[in-house]
Amino acid sequence: MSKMPNTPDVLISEVGPRDGLQSVKATMPTADKFRWIDALVAAGLREIEVCSFVPAKHLPQMADAAEVVRHALTHRGVTVMALVPNLRGAEAALKAGVHKLTIPVSASAAHSMANVRKTREEMMEEVRAIVRLRDQIAPGVKIEAGISTAFGCTIQGEVTDEDVVWTAAGCIEAGAEEAGLSDTTGMANPAQVRRLFNKVRAAIGDKTGAAHMHNTRGLGLANCLAAYDVGVRTFDASLGGLGGCPYAPGASGNVVTEDLVFMFEAMGVTTGVDIEKIIAARAPLMAGLPGEPIYGMTPEAGLPKGWKQTARTA
């Protein structure tokens, strides 16, 4: 992997404003979303999934999606992402001016039906349609497929490696630029993470995208480490660990951005994120969602005595 001089070693893709906010009952006021996103950018995050484009009757928390995108776009150097479940959402997102779309495609047939009422094949056709639309109206925009339930499903149980590779390859064949793997249900383990990312990379090469890990059973950081070990360099995480998947019963808990940044920086793997500023970004999150519990061991314990974030760049 080649990278620009001064480019951090890994990319932390913050999903809190989308994944976090759509998982809680309360709706964060738009002005609070702006302040929170501003704080995330100030901490050095270079990719933020700021919203999802879904009907407001299903997710009132995202009714201001276009407005949030427009605000995020005022920040230079930040990739503004949105999640879209279908062509209609993609059209709205592209019109709002996002830089990157992420489309969830389940590797589990049962989860696909439960989550979006489409078969996996129908979702790949949706990806193809979104790619076609993108080519017509916003050719610079990147499209990522997020392969959900890649490590197991709370509905059907086990998901085979073959199903995951097949789904990822199918999305790339449909025209997506990247396919990442999501532990939607918190069932991943480090051996599986290494094995699956290796298999997916064997199939789609450097179109292999982010690791989206959950901390449901406490293995979130260990799974990120495992993914890093096999060459993954983009990691989804959520400030305060906010969010999870509302359609996967019993699953909860994104990897905490603050803890993930601390782990990598402590290892000497640069993230471009200032650890103190990312901890400070919890304040606007909490202000916008009063009473909502947030997580994070590093913020609670504080930084180790004498610990300094290395300024090391490539």
Place this chain on the structure above:
Amino acid sequence: MSKMPNTPDVLISEVGPRDGLQSVKATMPTADKFRWIDALVAAGLREIEVCSFVPAKHLPQMADAAEVVRHALTHRGVTVMALVPNLRGAEAALKAGVHKLTIPVSASAAHSMANVRKTREEMMEEVRAIVRLRDQIAPGVKIEAGISTAFGCTIQGEVTDEDVVWTAAGCIEAGAEEAGLSDTTGMANPAQVRRLFNKVRAAIGDKTGAAHMHNTRGLGLANCLAAYDVGVRTFDASLGGLGGCPYAPGASGNVVTEDLVFMFEAMGVTTGVDIEKIIAARAPLMAGLPGEPIYGMTPEAGLPKGWKQTARTA
């Protein structure tokens, strides 16, 4: 590493009855300790640090140490360990009949003085004296040095790799059979864990002992994975994450046994511990320490749908 047929791949060394109970204010009644230890053994744990031998005026929680050892010894096939900070404690432990002693020796000069009011060199002399006593009165007993503050110190800050290797090698030279590395202060990161275990192994070979990791900043399991990757096969953990180091201000949180067992078993790395029975062992712990908070993501989330513990043995 050769191992017996049917021996699990890794050894989980449960430290809760010592490390956990000496970190909480309440004293667990002796009968409750017995019930808890019985449940730990029933779950398949083969090594348990059941107590420390220290003056009761300092640690009233451990006043029944000899009695607890005698009870633990009624279980066949379990290595009964005790922590001893000095010769006097070692003598009491050896007379009580323990199978294995662990002696904490700080790699940090400042922590050594604060914790046991001895220099590191004086602690190595203590190890030598304990080895001599062991040779005289209980030659079958194994002696492990637990190198504390191996990954950083809340008092002096950084601890150099050289200090850690020097301390570990000094303890082996003094006659200890093993030296393990303890993240007393929760400052370890996976890169450091791999580097330090490799350096210690280069110095003392297969006398390299357990990884004793804390979850202070959420990296406990990632650090255990890192240690496993470089050949460590013994891991300290505490049921419910009980305990930490009372003399390292701000540090808390042992690795949770339940989560560690889940991680390894999910990876196909056998522990010999039954996941459902180890989760059930939380009941006698909670009964003996009413109101004390305990941790564990796997017990809270439950096992994944369709998840089966592999019966795989070597």
